[in-house]
Amino acid sequence: MEKKEFYYKFGGFGRWLWLSFTLLLAALAACCLIRWPICIYWGKMQIVLGVILVSFVLWGLMYLKKHRLAVIDENGITFDHCAPLAWKDIESAEDATAKCLFRKRGIIIVHPKEGTEYPYNPMQKFCMKSDFTAFSFPLYAMRAEDEAEVREILKEKGISFKDKS
Numbered sequence: 001m002e003k004k005e006f007y008y009k010f011g012g013f014g015r016w017l018w019l020s021f022t023l024l025l026a027a028l029a030a031c032c033l034i035r036w037p038i039c040i041y042w043g044k045m046q047i048v049l050g051v052i053l054v055s056f057v058l059w060g061l062m063y064l065k066k067h068r069l070a071v072i073d074e075n076g077i078t079f080d081h082c083a084p085l086a087w088k089d090i091e092s093a094e095d096a097t098a099k100c101l102f103r104k105r106g107i108i109i110v111h112p113k114e115g116t117e118y119p120y121n122p123m124q125k126f127c128m129k130s131d132f133t134a135f136s137f138p139l140y141a142m143r144a145e146d147e148a149e150v151r152e153i154l155k156e157k158g159i160s161f162k163d164k165s
Helices: 014-033 035-039 043-063 121-127 146-155
Strands: 004-007 070-071 076-079 090-100 103-112 137-138 160-163
Touching: 004 146, 014 035, 014 043, 035 043, 070 137, 070 146, 090 137, 103 146, 146 160
Parallel strands: 090 160
Antiparallel strands: 004 070, 070 076, 090 103, 103 137
């Protein structure tokens, strides 16, 4: 099996709403500076320009940069940038829902076997107290083709699926 990387897919209406709002603020600031160039020395205008710049940078980091969700290879699964979880340490997988931004969203939870030694990072330890676990695929942030491929790989590796009731 070759190494397969999966990436988060962020998109939708919010993406363009954020960009439109930032562009509108930039246009308003530009009009103000064209009409009254002395405003550049006003502290509040410098703060507004800084906020606009930070908004553009964050938008670019969120939507233009690829964010790795998981890497699946012959050894196991590596979620985000955490330590890999070996295939021999996986007991089962489960279709479940998790609360995210006041909505229930679909996830696939991968359950490790009892007694598996794994070096959890602080974020994974925090996630263990929520609907998400340290080993979850967020289906709402993946392409449908990637979801189907993940399910197929898990089935090929003999990982049984169970539905959360």
